[in-house]
Amino acid sequence: MLAAALALQGKAQDAAEMQRMMSEKAAALANGMVDAQREMMRLSAAAMTGRLGFADLPHVSAAIAAAGLRPAFRTVKANSRRLRRRA
Numbered sequence: 001m002l003a004a005a006l007a008l009q010g011k012a013q014d015a016a017e018m019q020r021m022m023s024e025k026a027a028a029l030a031n032g033m034v035d036a037q038r039e040m041m042r043l044s045a046a047a048m049t050g051r052l053g054f055a056d057l058p059h060v061s062a063a064i065a066a067a068g069l070r071p072a073f074r075t076v077k078a079n080s081r082r083l084r085r086r087a
Helices: 002-007 012-049 054-086
Strands: none
Touching: 012 054
């Protein structure tokens, strides 16, 4: 996707869109890392206090991954809406 965007360089509007796309991706990555860390801490606290049962352990990694990906999905949805309005 980024290689295709680089091929479209030329107009100032395209350069601005490329810059916005890169900054949104960086922000989504940082937010995802923070949210995944927050979920790990929440699950660790639940395990230490006994609120996380043995049957819940298979779902732990999926919960961390979902928390980490949530900002990226939110950004993709917002980008889609914004670009649809522009077209």
